[in-house]
Amino acid sequence: MEMNFLAVLVAALSSFVVGFVWYNPKVFGTIWMNEIGMTEEKAKQGNMAKIFGLTFVFAFMLAFMMPTLVIHQIGALQLAGGNEKDEAFLAYMQVHGHMFRSFGHGALHGFFASLFIVVPTIATNCLFEQKSFKYAAITSGYWIVVMTLMGAIICGWK
Template identity: 60%
Template sequence: MIFNPIAALVAALSTFLVGFIWYNPKVFGTAWMTETGMTEEKAKKGNMAKIFGLTFILSVIMSFFLPLIVIHQSGVLQIVNGDATNPAYMAYMEVVGENHRSFGHGALHGLMTGVMLILPAVAINGLFEQKSWKYILITGGYWVVSLTLMGAIICGWK
């Protein structure tokens, strides 16, 4: 099976683990708060149920799309309009099978997605918002690490 919904949900949850570590005051949390103007008082005023709930939903959306990027077999299945009985797809799977379905390969494609797609998007927004490069690298770095882990989980967990 190409798509594993359990792996996608775990991948979505992994963004919380990365965030817990990444934004810890002993890692980048204090620097991020300084760069954004966030204070402990302001943070406590946020609706945490809403913030964490929407964060999970948005992470699920990302993790449900990510297989199209990190699993080669998904692309081939798209070419045949999702018809797994198509002779061309069946021939491809006979030759290639589960090749490149590993945690390492998924991590590579997740890393590439983070560096080549998400980091530039974060940087563009940061430039127009006149944010510092420190902010851009902290925020973009979080997504690079998160997508690397998400890609590993989604591609490697069959």
Template identity: 55%
Template sequence: MEINFLALLLAALSTLVVGFIWYNPKVFGTIWMKEAHLTEEQVKTGNMAVIFGMAIVYAFFISFILQMLTIHQFGALGMIGGDPTVAKPSYQAFMADYGEAFRTFKHGMLHGFFSGLFFALPVVGTGALFERRSWKYTLIAGGFWVVSCMIMGGIICAMK
């Protein structure tokens, strides 16, 4: 099973699209700024090239692990130590029968949802607790990652 770097890059880039919508002032942007104790002027002063560049890098890291969580065939690969060239014939038979099973956008979204809900949201929520952020902040920032993980998982799982 080869890593599809194009799928990972597209999944990472999808977080920017979700972010442009999610953090738009007409959606959650205004509430998020208030809860994050930021003004529009402060948001505009950042080095946007660095911010968006690093956001893509971090999202790529997330997409890399999401492929392991959304594509079941990576589990089969892990069972043989990750090297299909040393696998027993049963591995090739399994992959011949199930190599494309559950490789849909919808199935990837399901696993992305669970990854976002049970991993990303608690990570954001724990940080928010120690940073003394509000529950609104937690739901907005965590909700962004739940939705982003869903879309990322869908892209990664569907692109063969």
């Protein structure tokens, strides 16, 4: 069972598509900018190559780890010490095969991973940084959508 590099790449790139829509001024972009005190002028001063380049690296890192969160067969392989020829793993795969390898199942696991990992992390930071509820909701909502989509892509793409 090898990792599908193309699925990971597409999952990472999906974060840009979601971000383009999510942070559009007609969706949450204007509210988000107001909440963090960002202006158009200040935004234009940022190093876009650095920002988008590192954003892709971070999205890729997240997508790279998603299989362990959304694909049950990865857990079975891990229990077999990563040995695809392990008799117990082969028996598991013979009985279960690619059961639960679907876009919907991956989306479900991606959603719960974001809800129980990302949201508490963002919320804790927002509490200490005294950020508004709006900011926390917009930022958390983005990551919920991204990780749900990433989970769907990673798990469903065979």
